[in-house]
Amino acid sequence: MRAPVRQIPLVTQVSEGFRELIASGRWAVGQKIPGEHELAAELDVSRATVREALRGLSVTGLLEARIGDGTYVRATNEITGVLVRDDLSALEHVLDARAGLEAAAARLAAQHATPAALADLAASFEARKLAHDAGDRAGYSHADGLFHRAVIHAGGNPLLIRLHAAVAELIEESIEQTAVLPEDPEVGAAHARLLHAIQERQPDAAAGAAYALSASVKSAAVPE
Template identity: 60%
Template structure:
């Protein structure tokens, strides 16, 4: 069997630390000397492994300040690294993923999925009433992810999670208090169409929700 190069082995270990959350996003990782000592490899090996992850956008070296975790997934890493996405493009991507997910969620209705969406709506309402932007972003993100998770399609969920940082930013940039009543109603339309088991209505409601958010900017 072909032996995996040492640099790749070390890079895979670092990637696992990022994906597990042991190295959280936006935090500085240990220095090269410390990592080399902990792994029992040369500093040059560590440097090359870190460089390979920087090229994928997972890590970001900052001159004089160390290396930081920039993303937890290669897809989001590339998007952040290359600054490929405008807010409208993020909305367009959300619309495609969420509408497909809503259609599937309506077909695969489950009590667990409904509970997740109800909890997210209630948390969203509470955060709105308290004018708590941070909590509102978390709750609104949980609702949209809940729709994708309810689809039962792991590929859609992986794509959605890869864009999680961009999605949260889009919610934060467009949220306002008090919220226009039409926005809350649009979220409820998605929820009710899924609960009704109507795939076409769920997809339409999901597209309409994103359009409503875009128009509210």
């Protein structure tokens, strides 16, 4: 991280520097960051400046100060940070929100998906199946995330794409939490129905398949 330039408020510069470290992954989610004294010495600023910058990022939900322990990275963007901070990131809530986003995108994808978007969908679906059959849970989770992202992008709606990106961390975490090998047969069949409906240009069927897919994942993962 570069030492701050003195022409603009130091707190603003320091805060932006910390944001860059979080966004780049150098300060990863869940990681304990260096203490105030170390950061102040590295940047050649006062501890008060560092403390104010850290406090501001804690308010936005990017950081979490734990009394007697230190400060940890909670999220890479403010939307996710607020959701986590306000206890809105429970798996059930995330799955329900995913259902709405993906059903809307699936309907649009069935109407507007380009050949390239359809190819991405098919490729991620096949990668998901291959990883599942190989017993590769990490590969399966990754491919599953790519498939759901491909549904969103195939819809072509820039607002849905931005909304999905804003909560991508929570969605990826929900996929990791619900990934089980071998998967429930209904979960696999639901993915196949969603892909087929989009490929066949059936908007109503695609939206219904997306909702059914979310319901099958939620049923398998969230106890009644």
